[in-house]
Amino acid sequence: MSRDELSDLLEEQQSLHAELKARGGKLDITRGKPSPRQLDLSRELLSITVPVHAADGQDVRNYGGAKGLPEIRAIFADLLGVDVDHILAADNSSLSIMHDLLSYAMLHRIHGATEPWGRQEIKFIAPVPGYDRHFAICEHLGIEMVPVEMGEHGPDMDEVEALAADPSVKGMWVVPMYANPDGVIYDEETARRLVSMPAAPDFRIWWDNAYALHHLTDAQPRPLPILQMAQQAGHPDRVFEFASTSKITFAGDGVAFLASSTGNLDWYLSHAGIRSIGPDKVNQLRHATYLKDAEGVRALMRRHRELLAPKFAIVEKILGNRLGGTGVARWTHPSGGYFVTLDVLDGTASRVVALAKEAGIALTPAGASHPLHRDPHDRTIRLAPSFPSEGELAAAMDGVATCVLVAAAEKLLG
Numbered sequence: 152m153s154r155d156e157l158s159d160l161l162e163e164q165q166s167l168h169a170e171l172k173a174r175g176g177k178l179d180i181t182r183g184k185p186s187p188r189q190l191d192l193s194r195e196l197l198s199i200t201v202p203v204h205a206a207d208g209q210d211v212r213n214y215g216g217a218k219g220l221p222e223i224r225a226i227f228a229d230l231l232g233v234d235v236d237h238i239l240a241a242d243n244s245s246l247s248i249m250h251d252l253l254s255y256a257m258l259h260r261i262h263g264a265t266e267p268w269g270r271q272e273i274k275f276i277a278p279v280p281g282y283d284r285h286f287a288i289c290e291h292l293g294i295e296m297v298p299v300e301m302g303e304h305g306p307d308m309d310e311v312e313a314l315a316a317d318p319s320v321k322g323m324w325v326v327p328m329y330a331n332p333d334g335v336i337y338d339e340e341t342a343r344r345l346v347s348m349p350a351a352p353d354f355r356i357w358w359d360n361a362y363a364l365h366h367l368t369d370a371q372p373r374p375l376p377i378l379q380m381a382q383q384a385g386h387p388d389r390v391f392e393f394a395s396t397s398k399i400t401f402a403g404d405g406v407a408f409l410a411s412s413t414g415n416l417d418w419y420l421s422h423a424g425i426r427s428i429g430p431d432k433v434n435q436l437r438h439a440t441y442l443k444d445a446e447g448v449r450a451l452m453r454r455h456r457e458l459l460a461p462k463f464a465i466v467e468k469i470l471g472n473r474l475g476g477t478g479v480a481r482w483t484h485p486s487g488g489y490f491v492t493l494d495v496l497d498g499t500a501s502r503v504v505a506l507a508k509e510a511g512i513a514l515t516p517a518g519a520s521h522p523l524h525r526d527p528h529d530r531t532i533r534l535a536p537s538f539p540s541e542g543e544l545a546a547a548m549d550g551v552a553t554c555v556l557v558a559a560a561e562k563l564l565g
């Protein structure tokens with residue numbers, strides 16, 4: 152475009168932006184929350200009655216049962232492809248287990264460590280863009296993060312292997328399926344290299360399978376059998392795998408899971424047993440009764456897909472119509488998960504977020520997908536289409552496209 156054409160474009164988009172501001176709307180696409188309609192799919196959970204005794208005879212109303220009920224563990228062992236002895240069921244948040252594991256390792260010696268991590272200068276590998284709450288845990292505990300760019304099938308593994316060879320690198324964040332936020336699916340080769348690469352004896356991968364079952368298309372890859380792969384590679388303790396029903400049943404009242412080697416689970420339980428006298432087994436039994444088996448979960452996920460896929464199609468359509476071919480934005484086309492990553496012209500992501508805010512559209516802050524909120528290119532914006540209604544989402548996406556064009560034209564005109 153010539154400067155004159157750019158000025159015309161800027162003027163036109165600025166007037167659209169002014170209209171949005173004048174309308175005084177309030178739209179929010181910041182967080183990957185299930186919509187009320189998705190939560191309604193599992194309304195039955197609120198009224199379901201369960202026996203007071205689980206299959207193994209324990210009274211679910213009482214203390215104890217640190218590893219969680221066998222019936223709910225069996226369902227998720229099946230779904231994740233892990234042995235039922237290698238998975239435990241906890242309370243409602245897998246993020247809390249991730250946080251606890253890291254805190255325990257900071258304070259107490261994890262297997263293979265010579266001293267607690269809190270007494271050393273340690274680092275974590277952080278694929279970017281990544282999940283802001285993973286990075287927040289490291290930031291909160293004072294752990295340095297080393298960003299590695301994501302590729303099509305996971306991060307650049309040559310770089311990861313080089314970093315892991317440093318004995319002060321103790322951990323890595325991984326969202327292996329439909330990664331938050333770019334939807335990447337780690338392929339088998341990447342996973343094999345992750346579990347095989349030389350690393351410190353106390354190096355662990357936080358393998359966060361939050362979206363393992365959250366397909367949006369018919370291509371429905373099975374979760375990689377990462378624990379078996381680690382075992383076969385001679386590093387049985389390398390992986391902590393996580394999952395939860397937060398985006399299957401209720402985000403605020405589900406069941407979370409930790410799968411790992413016996414050594415790691417025993418180590419976790421030795422600390423978790425100090426923190427709590429046992430998980431919410433009534434909710435676990437309610438979930439096992441409601442979900443029934445792995446197929447019950449898959450059937451429920453198909454109903455989520457019916458509600459979610461049209462929203463992702465709206466994002467795709469509006470971004471395509473408004474920004475396609477402009478060269479100032481590109482975005483992901485995820486086949487599962489909860490997010491679309493929108494990359495805008497370098498140096499304009501924070502401006503886009505600020506313009507959207509003026510127009511009443513709340514976006515995840517620019518930089519959130521990077522450690523310490525520092526996106527070196529000021530480029531990446533995470534879009535979360537799940538929560539708003541289709542009408543609200545369409546209005547928000549149209550507004551976002553306007554903001555992207557305003558910011559790009561401003562930048563190009565200097």
Ligand code: PMP
Nearest residue numbers: 244245246282326331361395397
């Ligand atoms: N991991 C990832 C990658 C997520 O995106 C989320 C939710 N946004 C979580 C974990 C949170 O899981 P939970 O609700 O089980 O704590």
